[in-house]
Amino acid sequence: xxxxxxxxxxxxxxxxxxxxxxxxxxxxxxxxxxxxxxxxxxxxxxxxxxxxxxxxxxxxxxxxxxxxxxxxxxxxxxxxxxxxxxxxxxxxxxxxxxxxxxxxxxxxxxxxxxxxxxxxxxxxxxxxxxxxxxxxxxxxxxxxxxxxxxxxxxxxxxxxxxxxxxxxxxxxxxxxxxxxxxxxxxxxxxxxxx
Amino acid sequence: xxxxxxxxxxxxxxxxxxxxxxxxxxxxxxxxxxxxxxxxxxxxxxxxxxxxxxxxxxxxxxxxxxxxxxxxxxxxxxxxxxxxxxxxxxxxxxxxxxxxxxxxxxxxxxxxxxxxxxxxxxxxxxxxxxxxxxxxxxxxxxxxxxxxxxxxxxxxxxxxxxxxxxxxxxxxxxxxxxxxxxxxxxxxxxxxxx
DNA sequence: CCCTAATCTGACCGATCGGTCAGCGCCTGC
DNA sequence: GCAGGCGCTGACCGATCGGTCAGATTAGGG
Numbered sequence: 491x492x493x494x495x496x497x498x499x500x501x502x503x504x505x506x507x508x509x510x511x512x513x514x515x516x517x518x519x520x521x522x523x524x525x526x527x528x529x530x531x532x533x534x535x536x537x538x539x540x541x542x543x544x545x546x547x548x549x550x551x552x553x554x555x556x557x558x559x560x561x562x563x564x565x566x567x568x569x570x571x572x573x574x575x576x577x578x579x580x581x582x583x584x585x586x587x588x589x590x591x592x593x594x595x596x597x598x599x600x601x602x603x604x605x606x607x608x609x610x611x612x613x614x615x616x617x618x619x620x621x622x623x624x625x626x627x628x629x630x631x632x633x634x635x636x637x638x639x640x641x642x643x644x645x646x647x648x649x650x651x652x653x654x655x656x657x658x659x660x661x662x663x664x665x666x667x668x669x670x671x672x673x674x675x676x677x678x679x680x681x682x683x684x
Numbered sequence: 685x686x687x688x689x690x691x692x693x694x695x696x697x698x699x700x701x702x703x704x705x706x707x708x709x710x711x712x713x714x715x716x717x718x719x720x721x722x723x724x725x726x727x728x729x730x731x732x733x734x735x736x737x738x739x740x741x742x743x744x745x746x747x748x749x750x751x752x753x754x755x756x757x758x759x760x761x762x763x764x765x766x767x768x769x770x771x772x773x774x775x776x777x778x779x780x781x782x783x784x785x786x787x788x789x790x791x792x793x794x795x796x797x798x799x800x801x802x803x804x805x806x807x808x809x810x811x812x813x814x815x816x817x818x819x820x821x822x823x824x825x826x827x828x829x830x831x832x833x834x835x836x837x838x839x840x841x842x843x844x845x846x847x848x849x850x851x852x853x854x855x856x857x858x859x860x861x862x863x864x865x866x867x868x869x870x871x872x873x874x875x876x877x878x
Numbered sequence: 879c880c881c882t883a884a885t886c887t888g889a890c891c892g893a894t895c896g897g898t899c900a901g902c903g904c905c906t907g908c
Numbered sequence: 909g910c911a912g913g914c915g916c917t918g919a920c921c922g923a924t925c926g927g928t929c930a931g932a933t934t935a936g937g938g
Contacts, residue, residue, distance in 0.1 A: 504885085519800050522717030526926065537926085539886050547926065601843070602796050606713050635864040638844050642868050645843030646836030649795070653835055670829040674836050678868065698915085720896065731896085733916050741896065 505543050508533055509554040517595040517652055521551060521603055551599075552612040558596030559612055562619045565589055569626050579627075583676040586623075587647070591668060594651035601648040620644065627679060643678035647671055699737050702727055703748040711789040711846055715745060715797055745793075746806040752790030753806055756813045759783055763820050773821075777870040780817075781841070785862060788845035795842040814838065821873060837872035841865055 511533050515524045526547055530537040544550040565585065572578060590597050599607075600616045607613040624640045625632070632640075650671065705727050709718045720741055724731040738744040759779065766772060784791050793801075794810045801807040818834045819826070826834075844865065 520714050520716055520797070522714050523800055525924075527924080536887050538888075538928090541927065542884095542886065603714070605847070606717055634860045635867065638861065638864040639868050641844040641847055642836065642840030642872075644840075645847075646838075646840030649839030649843075650832050650835040653799070653839075666828045667832065670832040673829065674833050674872065677871070678836075719894075721894080730917050732898090732918075735897065736914095736916065 504535075505553075508535075508540060508543055508550070512550050513554040513595045513599070516551060516554070516603075517598045521599070521607055526550075548610060551607075551610065555596050555599065555612045555616065558593035558600075559616055559619075561589060561593065562616060566619050566623055566626075569623055579680060580676060582627075583679055584672055587668060587671045587675055590647055590651060590671070591664065594648075597648045598652040601645055639678050643675050647675055698729075702729075702734060702737055702744070706744050707748040707789045707793070710745060710748070710797075711792045715793070715801055720744075742804060745801075745804065749790050749793065749806045749810065752787035752794075753810055753813075755783060755787065756810060760813050760817055760820075763817055773874060774870060776821075777873055778866055781862060781865045781869055784841055784845060784865070785858065788842075791842045792846040795839055833872050837869050841869055 508529070512524075512529050515529055515532065519528075526540055527537050529550075530540045533540070540550070544553060568585075569582060600613060600620070604613055604617050608617075624637075624644075627640070628636055650667075702723065706718075706723050709723055709726065713722075720734050721731050723744075724734045727734070734744070738747060762779075763776060794807060794814070798807055798811050802811075818831075818838075821834070822830055844861070
C-alpha cells in the first residue's frame with residue numbers, strides 16, 4: 491500500500507471521468523459536433539483543464555477509445571486462434587455481442603463515424619480489426635451478399651445500442667436487448683459461409 | 685419556349701447542383717463536420733453564393749433532403765392504404781429497398797445523424813415517417829425483439845448503402861447490392877409479426 | 879513549515895465558423 | 909441604349925473553434 495505503485499502515472503479519476511464524458515458526447519453528437527468547451531462544461535472543468543489532461547481533442551478521442559480497442563484486439567486474436575469451426579460460431583457471436591454491449595459508445599463512434607474519422611490512427615486500427623474479424627468468418631473471397639449481411643449485422647447492432655430513443659424510455663433490461671441482438675446477429679452471420 | 689414558365693422560380697441548375705454536393709458531403713463527413721466553405725469550394729462557387737441560393741446551412745440541408753422526404757411520405761401513405769397482409773410484405777420490402785437505394789445519401793443522413801440533428805424539422809419529420817412505417821409492420825405493441833430487428837434492418841441497410849469502402853472498389857453492380865439487401869431486409873422484417 | 883510538483887484556470891492566439899451586406903458585371907426587356 | 913434585376917462576390921461581422929501560456933491554487937513529502 492505505502493510502496494510506490496508499479497506505474498506511477500496511471501490514469502487518475504479526472505482522466506477517466508473526462509474520457510467517459512467525452513465518449514458519451516462524441517457518440518451522441520458526433521466528434522466534429524462536440525467541442526472541447528462542451529466537454530469541459532459537462533465535466534465541470536475549464537477547457538484548459540481538459541487540455542491539461544489530454545494533449546489534444548484527437549488524443550482525448552483516442553484515449554477514450556483505447557479500452558475498446560484493446561478488447562477488440564484480444565477478441566480478434568481469440569477468433570483467429572480457434573479455427574472457425576461451424577459449431578463455435580454461436581459462442582463467437584455471443585462474445586462479440588457482449589463486446590459491443592460493454593463498449594457500446596465506442597462501437598457506435600467507430601462504426602457510425604469511422605468513415606469521417608478515417609485519418610485518426612485509433613479509428614483506422616479499429617476498422618482494420620473489424621475487417622479481419624469479418625474475414626475470419628468467410629471462406630475464400632467474400633461475395634457481395636456476404637459482405638452486405640455482415641455490414642448490416644455490424645452497423646445495425648451498433649445503431650441499436652445507442653439509438654435508445656427518448657420515447658418508450660429504456661425500461662427494457664439489458665438482458666432482453668442482449669438476447670435479441672444475439673439472435674439477430676447470429677441469424678445474419680450464419681448465412682455467411684453459404 | 686418564349687412564354688414564361690408556369691412557376692418562374694423553379695429550382696435552377698445551380699440550386700440542384702449545390703443540393704447534390706451538399707448531400708454527398710453531409711453524408712460522408714457529417715453535417716457538423718461539413719462547412720459552407722467546403723461545399724462552396726467543391727461546387728466552384730463562393731460561400732456567399734451558396735448563401736444566396738439557400739437562406740442558411742440548415743435550409744440547405746432541408747432542401748437537400750426534401751425529395752427523399754416527399755417520396756418517403758408517399759411510401760408511408762401506400763403502406764397504410766394497403767393493409768399489411770402477409771403476402772404483400774415482400775412487395776413492400778422491395779419498394780422500400782428501392783427507396784433506400786434511390787435516396788441513399790439522404791437515408792444515411794437521416795438514420796446515422798438523426799439523433800444529432802433532432803431539432804431540424806425535416807429530420808424530425810423523416811424520423812416520424814420511419815417510425816410509423818415500422819409500426820405498420822407490427823401487430824399490437826412491439827416487443828423488444830421486434831424493435832431491435834427493425835432497427836438492425838434499417839440502420840444496417842443505411843450503413844451499407846454509403847459504406848462503399850475505397851478498398852475493393854465499387855465494382856459490384858447496384859443490382860447485386862439491391863438483391864442482397866432485399867434478401868436480408870425481408871428476412872429481418874418477416875420476423876416481426878411473430 | 880516550506881519547497882516542489884501536480885492541478886487548474888483565465889487571458890489570449892490565429893483560424894474558421896455561419897451569416898450579412900454593398901456592390902460588381904451581365905443579361906434582358908423595353 | 910438604357911434601366912433593372914439576377915447571379916455572384918469580397919469584405920466584413922461576432923462567435924466559436926482547438927490550442928498555448930503564464931500564473932494562481934492546491935497537495936504532499938522532507
